[in-house]
Amino acid sequence: MQEFPEGAPCWVDAMFRDVEAAKTFYGDVLGWTFGESSSEYGNYTQAYSDGKAVAAVVPPMPGADAPSQWCLYLASPDAAATAEKVTAHGGEVLMGPMQVGSFGTMLIAKEPSGAVFGVWQPGDHKGFEKMGEPGAYAWAEVFTRDPAAPDTFLPRVFPYGAQQMEPGSDPDAPDMDFKVFSVGGPGNPVLGRMRMDDDFPPEVPPYIQVYFAVPDCDEAVSKTQKHGGKLHFGPMDSPFGRFAAVADPQGAAFAVIDLSTTTGTMPTFT
Incomplete structure:
Protein backbone atom coordinates (compact mmCIF):
# COMPACT_ATOMS: atom_id res chain seq x y z
CA MET A 1 0.00 0.00 0.00
CA GLY A 123 -4.55 4.29 9.81
CA ASP A 124 -5.89 1.30 7.92
CA HIS A 125 -6.98 3.59 5.08
CA LYS A 126 -3.80 4.90 3.45
CA GLY A 127 -5.45 6.89 0.64
CA PHE A 128 -5.43 6.68 -3.15
CA GLU A 129 -4.74 3.22 -4.56
CA LYS A 130 -4.36 4.69 -8.06
CA MET A 131 -3.18 8.13 -9.25
CA GLY A 132 -2.32 9.84 -12.52
CA GLU A 133 -4.25 7.36 -14.66
CA PRO A 134 -7.69 7.59 -16.27
CA GLY A 135 -10.40 7.47 -13.63
CA ALA A 136 -8.11 8.65 -10.83
CA TYR A 137 -6.88 11.82 -9.15
CA ALA A 138 -4.23 13.63 -11.20
CA TRP A 139 -3.53 17.08 -9.71
CA ALA A 140 -4.95 19.94 -7.62
CA GLU A 141 -4.58 23.72 -7.45
CA VAL A 142 -5.45 26.36 -4.88
CA PHE A 143 -7.35 29.19 -6.60
CA THR A 144 -7.16 32.47 -4.63
CA ARG A 145 -7.32 36.23 -5.12
CA ASP A 146 -4.69 36.69 -2.38
CA PRO A 147 -1.70 34.53 -3.43
CA ALA A 148 0.51 35.80 -0.60
CA ALA A 149 -1.78 34.16 1.97
CA PRO A 150 -1.43 30.51 0.89
CA ASP A 151 2.14 31.13 -0.34
CA THR A 152 3.13 32.03 3.23
CA PHE A 153 0.80 29.62 5.05
CA LEU A 154 1.30 26.33 3.21
CA PRO A 155 5.11 25.98 3.60
CA ARG A 156 4.74 26.71 7.32
CA VAL A 157 2.17 23.97 7.82
CA PHE A 158 3.66 21.37 5.47
CA PRO A 159 7.30 20.68 4.47
CA TYR A 160 6.93 22.31 1.06
CA GLY A 161 9.44 23.84 -1.24
CA ALA A 162 8.01 26.33 -3.75
CA GLN A 163 8.75 27.28 -7.35
CA GLN A 164 7.20 30.31 -9.06
CA MET A 165 6.41 30.21 -12.77
CA GLU A 166 8.47 32.86 -14.52
CA PRO A 167 6.28 35.69 -15.84
CA GLY A 168 5.77 35.34 -19.57
CA SER A 169 7.06 31.77 -19.76
CA ASP A 170 3.59 30.64 -20.87
CA PRO A 171 2.92 32.55 -24.12
CA ASP A 172 -0.81 31.72 -23.91
CA ALA A 173 -1.07 33.35 -20.47
CA PRO A 174 1.81 35.82 -20.02
CA ASP A 175 0.25 37.39 -16.93
CA MET A 176 -0.44 34.11 -15.13
CA ASP A 177 0.61 34.06 -11.47
CA PHE A 178 1.20 30.38 -10.76
CA LYS A 179 3.25 28.61 -8.11
CA VAL A 180 4.01 24.95 -7.49
CA PHE A 181 4.63 23.36 -4.08
CA SER A 182 6.84 20.28 -3.84
CA VAL A 183 7.87 17.72 -1.24
CA GLY A 184 11.32 16.19 -1.20
CA GLY A 185 12.69 18.57 -3.82
CA PRO A 186 11.43 20.40 -6.92
CA GLY A 187 11.20 17.15 -8.87
CA ASN A 188 8.16 16.09 -6.88
CA PRO A 189 5.44 18.76 -7.28
CA VAL A 190 2.27 17.98 -5.33
CA LEU A 191 0.09 21.10 -5.43
CA GLY A 192 -0.37 24.22 -7.53
CA ARG A 193 -1.49 27.74 -6.61
CA MET A 194 -3.25 29.95 -9.15
CA ARG A 195 -4.16 33.62 -8.73
CA MET A 196 -7.81 34.24 -9.59
CA ASP A 197 -8.11 37.13 -12.05
CA ASP A 198 -11.06 39.25 -13.15
CA ASP A 199 -12.40 36.38 -15.26
CA PHE A 200 -13.69 34.84 -12.02
CA PRO A 201 -17.03 36.26 -10.83
CA PRO A 202 -16.59 38.06 -7.49
CA GLU A 203 -19.05 35.71 -5.78
CA VAL A 204 -16.78 32.69 -6.44
CA PRO A 205 -14.81 32.09 -3.22
CA PRO A 206 -11.24 30.75 -3.08
CA TYR A 207 -11.24 26.98 -3.60
CA ILE A 208 -9.11 23.97 -4.43
CA GLN A 209 -9.68 22.54 -7.90
CA VAL A 210 -9.25 18.78 -8.15
CA TYR A 211 -8.25 17.30 -11.50
CA PHE A 212 -9.28 13.78 -12.49
CA ALA A 213 -7.52 12.04 -15.36
CA VAL A 214 -9.61 10.87 -18.31
CA PRO A 215 -8.72 9.13 -21.59
CA ASP A 216 -10.52 11.80 -23.66
CA CYS A 217 -11.17 15.31 -22.30
CA ASP A 218 -13.77 16.25 -24.92
CA GLU A 219 -15.73 13.05 -24.37
CA ALA A 220 -15.73 13.67 -20.59
CA VAL A 221 -17.06 17.20 -21.17
CA SER A 222 -19.75 15.88 -23.48
CA LYS A 223 -20.86 13.30 -20.90
CA THR A 224 -20.85 15.97 -18.18
CA GLN A 225 -23.18 18.17 -20.22
CA LYS A 226 -25.37 15.21 -21.19
CA HIS A 227 -26.06 14.60 -17.50
CA GLY A 228 -26.88 18.26 -16.86
CA GLY A 229 -23.46 19.36 -15.63
CA LYS A 230 -21.80 22.58 -16.72
CA LEU A 231 -18.66 23.51 -18.64
CA HIS A 232 -16.84 26.41 -16.97
CA PHE A 233 -13.63 26.53 -19.01
CA GLY A 234 -12.03 24.72 -21.94
CA PRO A 235 -11.32 22.24 -23.26
CA MET A 236 -7.84 23.71 -23.62
CA ASP A 237 -4.54 22.24 -24.73
CA SER A 238 -1.49 22.70 -22.51
CA PRO A 239 1.98 21.21 -21.97
CA PHE A 240 0.47 19.24 -19.07
CA GLY A 241 -2.48 17.81 -21.01
CA ARG A 242 -5.82 18.73 -22.55
CA PHE A 243 -8.12 19.85 -19.76
CA ALA A 244 -11.46 21.45 -18.93
CA ALA A 245 -13.09 22.83 -15.78
CA VAL A 246 -16.62 21.54 -15.21
CA ALA A 247 -19.26 21.08 -12.52
CA ASP A 248 -21.53 18.12 -11.90
CA PRO A 249 -25.33 18.54 -11.84
CA GLN A 250 -25.26 19.10 -8.06
CA GLY A 251 -22.74 21.93 -8.39
CA ALA A 252 -19.49 20.26 -7.33
CA ALA A 253 -16.69 21.74 -9.44
CA PHE A 254 -13.74 19.71 -10.70
CA ALA A 255 -11.53 19.42 -13.75
CA VAL A 256 -10.84 16.63 -16.22
CA ILE A 257 -7.48 16.22 -17.94
CA ASP A 258 -6.17 13.95 -20.66
CA LEU A 259 -2.55 13.62 -19.59
CA SER A 260 -1.56 11.89 -22.83
CA THR A 261 -2.45 14.84 -25.11
CA THR A 262 0.17 17.53 -24.50
CA THR A 263 0.86 20.64 -26.57
CA GLY A 264 3.46 23.38 -26.26
CA THR A 265 6.60 23.91 -24.21
CA MET A 266 6.71 23.49 -20.46
CA PRO A 267 6.85 26.84 -18.64
CA THR A 268 9.93 27.75 -16.60
CA PHE A 269 9.84 27.67 -12.80
CA THR A 270 12.35 29.29 -10.45
Whole structure:
Protein backbone atom coordinates (compact mmCIF):
# COMPACT_ATOMS: atom_id res chain seq x y z
CA MET A 1 0.00 0.00 0.00
CA GLN A 2 1.35 3.40 -0.98
CA GLU A 3 2.62 5.65 1.80
CA PHE A 4 2.17 9.38 1.20
CA PRO A 5 4.76 11.92 2.36
CA GLU A 6 3.58 14.74 4.60
CA GLY A 7 1.75 17.38 2.58
CA ALA A 8 1.08 15.15 -0.43
CA PRO A 9 -2.52 14.84 -1.65
CA CYS A 10 -3.74 11.44 -0.51
CA TRP A 11 -7.56 11.40 -0.84
CA VAL A 12 -10.65 13.23 -2.10
CA ASP A 13 -14.30 13.02 -1.16
CA ALA A 14 -17.49 15.01 -1.63
CA MET A 15 -20.90 15.37 -0.01
CA PHE A 16 -23.98 15.06 -2.22
CA ARG A 17 -27.63 15.56 -1.36
CA ASP A 18 -28.42 12.86 -3.94
CA VAL A 19 -25.69 10.24 -3.63
CA GLU A 20 -27.33 7.87 -6.12
CA ALA A 21 -27.39 10.62 -8.77
CA ALA A 22 -23.74 11.37 -8.06
CA LYS A 23 -22.87 7.69 -8.47
CA THR A 24 -24.66 7.63 -11.83
CA PHE A 25 -22.89 10.80 -13.00
CA TYR A 26 -19.34 9.85 -11.98
CA GLY A 27 -19.88 6.27 -13.04
CA ASP A 28 -20.44 7.49 -16.60
CA VAL A 29 -18.05 10.48 -16.73
CA LEU A 30 -15.10 8.91 -14.88
CA GLY A 31 -15.92 5.21 -15.15
CA TRP A 32 -16.19 4.70 -11.41
CA THR A 33 -17.80 1.80 -9.62
CA PHE A 34 -18.91 2.03 -5.99
CA GLY A 35 -18.64 -0.11 -2.90
CA GLU A 36 -21.21 -0.66 -0.19
CA SER A 37 -22.09 2.39 1.90
CA SER A 38 -20.87 2.30 5.47
CA SER A 39 -23.83 3.16 7.71
CA GLU A 40 -21.51 3.28 10.73
CA TYR A 41 -19.69 6.22 9.09
CA GLY A 42 -22.55 8.29 7.69
CA ASN A 43 -23.07 6.11 4.58
CA TYR A 44 -19.58 6.93 3.33
CA THR A 45 -19.20 5.17 -0.02
CA GLN A 46 -15.88 4.53 -1.74
CA ALA A 47 -15.43 4.91 -5.49
CA TYR A 48 -13.20 2.58 -7.47
CA SER A 49 -11.42 2.69 -10.82
CA ASP A 50 -10.29 -0.70 -12.11
CA GLY A 51 -10.99 -2.04 -8.63
CA LYS A 52 -8.72 0.48 -6.90
CA ALA A 53 -9.98 3.07 -4.42
CA VAL A 54 -9.84 6.60 -5.89
CA ALA A 55 -12.42 8.75 -4.03
CA ALA A 56 -15.56 8.66 -1.92
CA VAL A 57 -19.06 10.16 -1.86
CA VAL A 58 -21.24 10.72 1.19
CA PRO A 59 -24.60 12.36 2.00
CA PRO A 60 -24.55 15.54 4.13
CA MET A 61 -24.63 15.19 7.88
CA PRO A 62 -28.10 15.66 9.37
CA GLY A 63 -28.97 19.34 9.48
CA ALA A 64 -26.09 20.36 7.24
CA ASP A 65 -26.87 22.47 4.20
CA ALA A 66 -23.39 22.83 2.69
CA PRO A 67 -23.04 22.97 -1.11
CA SER A 68 -21.64 19.94 -2.90
CA GLN A 69 -17.89 20.29 -3.39
CA TRP A 70 -14.81 18.14 -3.62
CA CYS A 71 -12.44 18.17 -0.65
CA LEU A 72 -8.74 17.41 -1.09
CA TYR A 73 -6.93 15.75 1.82
CA LEU A 74 -3.22 16.29 2.46
CA ALA A 75 -1.26 13.60 4.28
CA SER A 76 -0.02 14.16 7.82
CA PRO A 77 1.78 11.87 10.28
CA ASP A 78 0.08 13.74 13.15
CA ALA A 79 -3.25 15.47 12.47
CA ALA A 80 -3.34 17.13 15.89
CA ALA A 81 0.08 18.69 15.33
CA THR A 82 -1.00 19.84 11.86
CA ALA A 83 -4.13 21.42 13.36
CA GLU A 84 -1.95 23.41 15.75
CA LYS A 85 0.17 24.64 12.84
CA VAL A 86 -2.94 25.64 10.91
CA THR A 87 -4.18 27.91 13.68
CA ALA A 88 -0.70 29.19 14.55
CA HIS A 89 -0.16 30.45 11.01
CA GLY A 90 -3.48 32.19 10.39
CA GLY A 91 -5.65 29.33 9.17
CA GLU A 92 -8.82 27.96 10.73
CA VAL A 93 -9.73 24.44 11.80
CA LEU A 94 -13.35 23.83 10.79
CA MET A 95 -13.71 20.22 12.00
CA GLY A 96 -11.59 17.78 13.98
CA PRO A 97 -9.10 16.35 14.49
CA MET A 98 -11.47 13.40 14.57
CA GLN A 99 -10.60 9.72 14.62
CA VAL A 100 -12.53 7.66 12.09
CA GLY A 101 -12.48 4.18 13.59
CA SER A 102 -9.32 2.34 12.62
CA PHE A 103 -9.22 4.07 9.23
CA GLY A 104 -7.34 7.19 10.35
CA THR A 105 -7.75 10.70 11.72
CA MET A 106 -9.15 13.63 9.74
CA LEU A 107 -9.58 17.35 10.04
CA ILE A 108 -11.05 20.01 7.78
CA ALA A 109 -9.30 23.38 7.67
CA LYS A 110 -9.26 26.67 5.81
CA GLU A 111 -6.13 28.49 4.66
CA PRO A 112 -6.03 32.25 5.38
CA SER A 113 -7.45 33.36 2.02
CA GLY A 114 -10.42 31.02 2.38
CA ALA A 115 -9.79 27.78 0.45
CA VAL A 116 -10.94 24.68 2.37
CA PHE A 117 -8.84 21.51 2.52
CA GLY A 118 -8.66 18.31 4.52
CA VAL A 119 -5.85 16.61 6.41
CA TRP A 120 -5.61 12.84 6.73
CA GLN A 121 -3.47 10.90 9.19
CA PRO A 122 -3.67 7.35 7.83
CA GLY A 123 -4.55 4.29 9.81
CA ASP A 124 -5.89 1.30 7.92
CA HIS A 125 -6.98 3.59 5.08
CA LYS A 126 -3.80 4.90 3.45
CA GLY A 127 -5.45 6.89 0.64
CA PHE A 128 -5.43 6.68 -3.15
CA GLU A 129 -4.74 3.22 -4.56
CA LYS A 130 -4.36 4.69 -8.06
CA MET A 131 -3.18 8.13 -9.25
CA GLY A 132 -2.32 9.84 -12.52
CA GLU A 133 -4.25 7.36 -14.66
CA PRO A 134 -7.69 7.59 -16.27
CA GLY A 135 -10.40 7.47 -13.63
CA ALA A 136 -8.11 8.65 -10.83
CA TYR A 137 -6.88 11.82 -9.15
CA ALA A 138 -4.23 13.63 -11.20
CA TRP A 139 -3.53 17.08 -9.71
CA ALA A 140 -4.95 19.94 -7.62
CA GLU A 141 -4.58 23.72 -7.45
CA VAL A 142 -5.45 26.36 -4.88
CA PHE A 143 -7.35 29.19 -6.60
CA THR A 144 -7.16 32.47 -4.63
CA ARG A 145 -7.32 36.23 -5.12
CA ASP A 146 -4.69 36.69 -2.38
CA PRO A 147 -1.70 34.53 -3.43
CA ALA A 148 0.51 35.80 -0.60
CA ALA A 149 -1.78 34.16 1.97
CA PRO A 150 -1.43 30.51 0.89
CA ASP A 151 2.14 31.13 -0.34
CA THR A 152 3.13 32.03 3.23
CA PHE A 153 0.80 29.62 5.05
CA LEU A 154 1.30 26.33 3.21
CA PRO A 155 5.11 25.98 3.60
CA ARG A 156 4.74 26.71 7.32
CA VAL A 157 2.17 23.97 7.82
CA PHE A 158 3.66 21.37 5.47
CA PRO A 159 7.30 20.68 4.47
CA TYR A 160 6.93 22.31 1.06
CA GLY A 161 9.44 23.84 -1.24
CA ALA A 162 8.01 26.33 -3.75
CA GLN A 163 8.75 27.28 -7.35
CA GLN A 164 7.20 30.31 -9.06
CA MET A 165 6.41 30.21 -12.77
CA GLU A 166 8.47 32.86 -14.52
CA PRO A 167 6.28 35.69 -15.84
CA GLY A 168 5.77 35.34 -19.57
CA SER A 169 7.06 31.77 -19.76
CA ASP A 170 3.59 30.64 -20.87
CA PRO A 171 2.92 32.55 -24.12
CA ASP A 172 -0.81 31.72 -23.91
CA ALA A 173 -1.07 33.35 -20.47
CA PRO A 174 1.81 35.82 -20.02
CA ASP A 175 0.25 37.39 -16.93
CA MET A 176 -0.44 34.11 -15.13
CA ASP A 177 0.61 34.06 -11.47
CA PHE A 178 1.20 30.38 -10.76
CA LYS A 179 3.25 28.61 -8.11
CA VAL A 180 4.01 24.95 -7.49
CA PHE A 181 4.63 23.36 -4.08
CA SER A 182 6.84 20.28 -3.84
CA VAL A 183 7.87 17.72 -1.24
CA GLY A 184 11.32 16.19 -1.20
CA GLY A 185 12.69 18.57 -3.82
CA PRO A 186 11.43 20.40 -6.92
CA GLY A 187 11.20 17.15 -8.87
CA ASN A 188 8.16 16.09 -6.88
CA PRO A 189 5.44 18.76 -7.28
CA VAL A 190 2.27 17.98 -5.33
CA LEU A 191 0.09 21.10 -5.43
CA GLY A 192 -0.37 24.22 -7.53
CA ARG A 193 -1.49 27.74 -6.61
CA MET A 194 -3.25 29.95 -9.15
CA ARG A 195 -4.16 33.62 -8.73
CA MET A 196 -7.81 34.24 -9.59
CA ASP A 197 -8.11 37.13 -12.05
CA ASP A 198 -11.06 39.25 -13.15
CA ASP A 199 -12.40 36.38 -15.26
CA PHE A 200 -13.69 34.84 -12.02
CA PRO A 201 -17.03 36.26 -10.83
CA PRO A 202 -16.59 38.06 -7.49
CA GLU A 203 -19.05 35.71 -5.78
CA VAL A 204 -16.78 32.69 -6.44
CA PRO A 205 -14.81 32.09 -3.22
CA PRO A 206 -11.24 30.75 -3.08
CA TYR A 207 -11.24 26.98 -3.60
CA ILE A 208 -9.11 23.97 -4.43
CA GLN A 209 -9.68 22.54 -7.90
CA VAL A 210 -9.25 18.78 -8.15
CA TYR A 211 -8.25 17.30 -11.50
CA PHE A 212 -9.28 13.78 -12.49
CA ALA A 213 -7.52 12.04 -15.36
CA VAL A 214 -9.61 10.87 -18.31
CA PRO A 215 -8.72 9.13 -21.59
CA ASP A 216 -10.52 11.80 -23.66
CA CYS A 217 -11.17 15.31 -22.30
CA ASP A 218 -13.77 16.25 -24.92
CA GLU A 219 -15.73 13.05 -24.37
CA ALA A 220 -15.73 13.67 -20.59
CA VAL A 221 -17.06 17.20 -21.17
CA SER A 222 -19.75 15.88 -23.48
CA LYS A 223 -20.86 13.30 -20.90
CA THR A 224 -20.85 15.97 -18.18
CA GLN A 225 -23.18 18.17 -20.22
CA LYS A 226 -25.37 15.21 -21.19
CA HIS A 227 -26.06 14.60 -17.50
CA GLY A 228 -26.88 18.26 -16.86
CA GLY A 229 -23.46 19.36 -15.63
CA LYS A 230 -21.80 22.58 -16.72
CA LEU A 231 -18.66 23.51 -18.64
CA HIS A 232 -16.84 26.41 -16.97
CA PHE A 233 -13.63 26.53 -19.01
CA GLY A 234 -12.03 24.72 -21.94
CA PRO A 235 -11.32 22.24 -23.26
CA MET A 236 -7.84 23.71 -23.62
CA ASP A 237 -4.54 22.24 -24.73
CA SER A 238 -1.49 22.70 -22.51
CA PRO A 239 1.98 21.21 -21.97
CA PHE A 240 0.47 19.24 -19.07
CA GLY A 241 -2.48 17.81 -21.01
CA ARG A 242 -5.82 18.73 -22.55
CA PHE A 243 -8.12 19.85 -19.76
CA ALA A 244 -11.46 21.45 -18.93
CA ALA A 245 -13.09 22.83 -15.78
CA VAL A 246 -16.62 21.54 -15.21
CA ALA A 247 -19.26 21.08 -12.52
CA ASP A 248 -21.53 18.12 -11.90
CA PRO A 249 -25.33 18.54 -11.84
CA GLN A 250 -25.26 19.10 -8.06
CA GLY A 251 -22.74 21.93 -8.39
CA ALA A 252 -19.49 20.26 -7.33
CA ALA A 253 -16.69 21.74 -9.44
CA PHE A 254 -13.74 19.71 -10.70
CA ALA A 255 -11.53 19.42 -13.75
CA VAL A 256 -10.84 16.63 -16.22
CA ILE A 257 -7.48 16.22 -17.94
CA ASP A 258 -6.17 13.95 -20.66
CA LEU A 259 -2.55 13.62 -19.59
CA SER A 260 -1.56 11.89 -22.83
CA THR A 261 -2.45 14.84 -25.11
CA THR A 262 0.17 17.53 -24.50
CA THR A 263 0.86 20.64 -26.57
CA GLY A 264 3.46 23.38 -26.26
CA THR A 265 6.60 23.91 -24.21
CA MET A 266 6.71 23.49 -20.46
CA PRO A 267 6.85 26.84 -18.64
CA THR A 268 9.93 27.75 -16.60
CA PHE A 269 9.84 27.67 -12.80
CA THR A 270 12.35 29.29 -10.45
